[in-house]
Amino acid sequence: MTFSAPLEKRFARMLQSYPQKRSALVPMLMYAQDEVGSLTDEVIAEIADRLGVTVLQVNEVIGYYSMMHKKPLGQYHVQVYTNISCMLRGGFKVWDHARKTLGIGHKQVDADGRFSLEEVECIGSCCWAPAMQVNYDYHHNVTPESFDRVINELKKGGGQ
Amino acid sequence: MIYGLRDLMPGSEHEVKVISRRFDLPNSASIDTYLANEGYQAFLKARKMTQDEIIEEVKKSGLRGRGGAGFSTGMKWSFVPKNIQKPRYIVCNADESEPGTCKDRLLMQFDPHEIIEGMMIAGLAIDAHKGFIYIRGEYRFLIEIVEKAIDEAYARGWLGKNIQGTGFDFDCVAHSGAGAYECGEESALLESLEGKRGIPRIRPPFPAVAGLYQSPTILNNVETFATVPAIILKGGDWYHALGTPKNGGTKLTNISGHVKRPGCYELPLGISLRKAIYEVAGGMEGDKKIKAIIPGGSSTPMLVPDQLDTPMDFDSMAKQGTFLGSGGLVVMNEDTCMVEVALRVMRFYSHESCGWCIPCREGTTWLKKMLTRFHAGGGEERDINLINELAQAMLGRTFCPLGDAAAMPMISAVKHFRADFEAHLNGNKCPYEGRQ
Ligand SMILES: Cc1cc2nc3c(=O)[nH]c(=O)nc-3n(C[C@H](O)[C@H](O)[C@H](O)COP(=O)(O)O)c2cc1C
Ligand code: FES
Numbered sequence: 001m002t003f004s005a006p007l008e009k010r011f012a013r014m015l016q017s018y019p020q021k022r023s024a025l026v027p028m029l030m031y032a033q034d035e036v037g038s039l040t041d042e043v044i045a046e047i048a049d050r051l052g053v054t055v056l057q058v059n060e061v062i063g064y065y066s067m068m069h070k071k072p073l074g075q076y077h078v079q080v081y082t083n084i085s086c087m088l089r090g091g092f093k094v095w096d097h098a099r100k101t102l103g104i105g106h107k108q109v110d111a112d113g114r115f116s117l118e119e120v121e122c123i124g125s126c127c128w129a130p131a132m133q134v135n136y137d138y139h140h141n142v143t144p145e146s147f148d149r150v151i152n153e154l155k156k157g158g159g160q
Numbered sequence: 161m162i163y164g165l166r167d168l169m170p171g172s173e174h175e176v177k178v179i180s181r182r183f184d185l186p187n188s189a190s191i192d193t194y195l196a197n198e199g200y201q202a203f204l205k206a207r208k209m210t211q212d213e214i215i216e217e218v219k220k221s222g223l224r225g226r227g228g229a230g231f232s233t234g235m236k237w238s239f240v241p242k243n244i245q246k247p248r249y250i251v252c253n254a255d256e257s258e259p260g261t262c263k264d265r266l267l268m269q270f271d272p273h274e275i276i277e278g279m280m281i282a283g284l285a286i287d288a289h290k291g292f293i294y295i296r297g298e299y300r301f302l303i304e305i306v307e308k309a310i311d312e313a314y315a316r317g318w319l320g321k322n323i324q325g326t327g328f329d330f331d332c333v334a335h336s337g338a339g340a341y342e343c344g345e346e347s348a349l350l351e352s353l354e355g356k357r358g359i360p361r362i363r364p365p366f367p368a369v370a371g372l373y374q375s376p377t378i379l380n381n382v383e384t385f386a387t388v389p390a391i392i393l394k395g396g397d398w399y400h401a402l403g404t405p406k407n408g409g410t411k412l413t414n415i416s417g418h419v420k421r422p423g424c425y426e427l428p429l430g431i432s433l434r435k436a437i438y439e440v441a442g443g444m445e446g447d448k449k450i451k452a453i454i455p456g457g458s459s460t461p462m463l464v465p466d467q468l469d470t471p472m473d474f475d476s477m478a479k480q481g482t483f484l485g486s487g488g489l490v491v492m493n494e495d496t497c498m499v500e501v502a503l504r505v506m507r508f509y510s511h512e513s514c515g516w517c518i519p520c521r522e523g524t525t526w527l528k529k530m531l532t533r534f535h536a537g538g539g540e541e542r543d544i545n546l547i548n549e550l551a552q553a554m555l556g557r558t559f560c561p562l563g564d565a566a567a568m569p570m571i572s573a574v575k576h577f578r579a580d581f582e583a584h585l586n587g588n589k590c591p592y593e594g595r596q
Contacts, residue, residue, distance in 0.1 A: 017331075020373060022356075025356075026352060026355060029338065030336050053355070060357060061355070061356065064514075065297075065339050065358075066339035066340060067297045067298070067338045067339030068339075083458070084260065084508075085260055087504050088416075088596070121508050121512070122260075124257070124262040124265050125262055126259065126260050126261065126414060126416040126490070127168070127414050127415065127422040127423050128167065128168070128262075128423075136300040138162070138301070140167070
């Protein structure tokens, strides 16, 4: 299989960057996942082949990292952070609100594949807590009200 | 969205800006701004020094690792053997995932060249020509900023072959992680950088001798590398004098939790907790009382208000039985349920335990289950001691320090806040519910 031209360019550069090809495995999986939507069997076989490792070795790695997934997430993957600094400033309120508003629970995808939800640990926004990420986009000092604003924007097709 | 400096660093008169001194300049991340403001001058200066002179200057500065353990950076560099005929590597730890810590991201966002220059100087010190910046996967926007800085440096001849005609070659690569706290642990990070699961390695040998691809490797935190150019330019003595004896310099400090002005501040080492909380961060929200303080990220044992006069440096924190850690101060007010805090912290460590060694994998899971039941009112008197005993049994018995990181805050929670645990007994619901 081939990926988009910019991604192929990135991969070509990656293969030059490391003294041992296998080092490119984790970032390659991440970027491929972002483009394809999930780590399909086809993606896994392709990357294993390019890096000269076995499919089993790739699967072993995928099983370890929490950002890697074999099933597609929603178009907007909403991640609510509830670790200590977030918790102290209302992270669980945002989390409860998110579940109610989106009608889905932890690691679930909604019926039309638009939103998925996950309770996550800490993204280094502790001083601007509680924090939330939609895909790679950061939101600080989240309240139930600002949560609604972000989600409504996305529903209207705005945002990223 | 990408937040600006005003949102992230509210500012304080107590700040001493060394590594953040360029953050305020327009386009601070660009190579033009960097070059116009002392950028890459330390590299040129270091190029004229011997390897031993560079290491000596870093030792003199009293710089201690900013990633958590506080080990002397100059010492660490001096452990790289001169006689091993293998390529050497420089690895920058930008995995930043210790709850309470959000400082390295500012360096990457506002002054990425400072990090690259620090890595190049480390390269000069040990004759390494290749550097990797391992950035946690969630920080995609920062990976893009750092990649752009690297591209600019290549385009302008500050990376690559024969840098500025000095005869020194150095390559630098930004590398994405994929969501794993354990990959911040140095040996697990190296495994991950080799394309494997982030399982820690047994030490010795330490990375200085057998690190990336079993080659001599210097691995430091982002902030540690970012500090090096200023030390080379202005001298180790100058830097040391900004802090306290044996605890040189300044530290990016994160203050979060129930304070009025949470944020990131560059503070001289040795400032007291009281000053940091009440003057720098503006005091407690709603003027409530302080109940507990996490001094250096969620893995460090908690302190209580009696200890507010402790200076924030490595040695003074150690005297109080805790650590300066990564500089992530989390302040909790009197309405905080410490059983809930312990539970949330343990849920994190149990999720992040890599599962390799049994005391960590089983210990964190067992403690999480027990604390979940306890917080819901299903606790028994004997559980309180059991929590402490279990945590004590993990200490020092795990393959990597993640087990200690999980155990230490539990021990301090039971020691300082037994009353909170007792209040949950006899099927009582959490007495703090609804108080925040
Ligand atoms: C579980 C665990 C997680 C860690 N996470 C980080 C991290 O995110 N960033 C970091 O710089 N150091 C982290 N460390 C510390 C590193 O192992 C290592 O000591 C440090 O990066 C060395 O750099 P320094 O000497 O400049 O501090 C972690 C350690 C452990 C045990
Ligand atoms: S605790 Fe919420 S981002 Fe760190």
